[in-house]
Amino acid sequence: SQTIHQWPATLVQPVGSPLSLECTVEGTSNPNLYWYRQAAGRGLQLLFYSVGIGQISSEVPQNLSASRPQDRQFILSSKKLLLSDSGFYLCAYERNTEAFFGQGTRLTVV
Amino acid sequence: KNEVEQSPQNLTAQEGEFITINCSYSVGISALHWLQQHPGGGIVSLFMLSSGKKKHGRLIATINIQEKHSSLHITASHPRDSAVYICAALFQGAQKLVFGQGTRLTINP
Numbered sequence: 001s002q003t004i005h006q007w008p009a010t011l012v013q014p015v016g017s018p019l020s021l022e023c024t025v026e027g028t029s030n031p032n033l034y035w036y037r038q039a040a041g042r043g044l045q046l047l048f049y050s051v052g053i054g055q056i057s058s059e060v061p062q063n064l065s066a067s068r069p070q071d072r073q074f075i076l077s078s079k080k081l082l083l084s085d086s087g088f089y090l091c092a093y094e095r096n097t098e099a100f101f102g103q104g105t106r107l108t109v110v
Numbered sequence: 111k112n113e114v115e116q117s118p119q120n121l122t123a124q125e126g127e128f129i130t131i132n133c134s135y136s137v138g139i140s141a142l143h144w145l146q147q148h149p150g151g152g153i154v155s156l157f158m159l160s161s162g163k164k165k166h167g168r169l170i171a172t173i174n175i176q177e178k179h180s181s182l183h184i185t186a187s188h189p190r191d192s193a194v195y196i197c198a199a200l201f202q203g204a205q206k207l208v209f210g211q212g213t214r215l216t217i218n219p
Contacts, residue, residue: 032205043211088151097141101153
């Protein structure tokens with residue numbers, strides 16, 4: 001069956017520290033992968049999407065980057081977190097118009 | 111530009127009322143998803159539409175491709191329906207999955 005794993009579920013990090021959030025997909029191949037962020041009280045904003053290994057499109061210039069080292073792995077990173085990076089981060093994948101969503105990561109930068 | 115607009119942003123109703131949430135998108139799509147987000151943030155997929163109408167229990171979703179518009183209806187609403195409802199459009203070409211800003215629904219007993 002098709003599943004998507006995203007971890008960790010919650011994370012508290014100090015300002016200036018690095019970030020790595022990982023998302024992996026099972027049960028499918030060559031999915032389109034997405035990272036979103038939701039600030040408090042706001043909607044889900046598309047940050048990055050990828051249609052293949054090593055192919056990353058950035059929607060919003062910011063302090064974050066994404067990588068896709070393998071077909072079913074999508075990583076969201078930052079070298080130095082800012083307070084404004086706090087929020088809810090969601091990974092998703094789409095394959096043949098069906099979409100599946102991770103459980104999300106609630107990041108608090110302190 | 112690939113945009114998705116939802117209305118209303120907030121909706122409060124009494125138990126039993128018929129609820130309608132609207133979603134409009136800017137350009138051609140491959141599919142439109144209706145999702146439910148609970149307070150913890152988890153996303154539940156309700157419907158995936160590319161044309162016509164789908165029904166699941168008290169939930170009905172419709173899409174008009176020509177008008178670039180979709181609606182989510184809830185019949186006989188119940189307090190447990192209270193959540194944020196989100197539409198997400200999969201845009202053709204770039205294959206971008208873009209979310210609307212969500213509609214916060216509160217059903218009072």
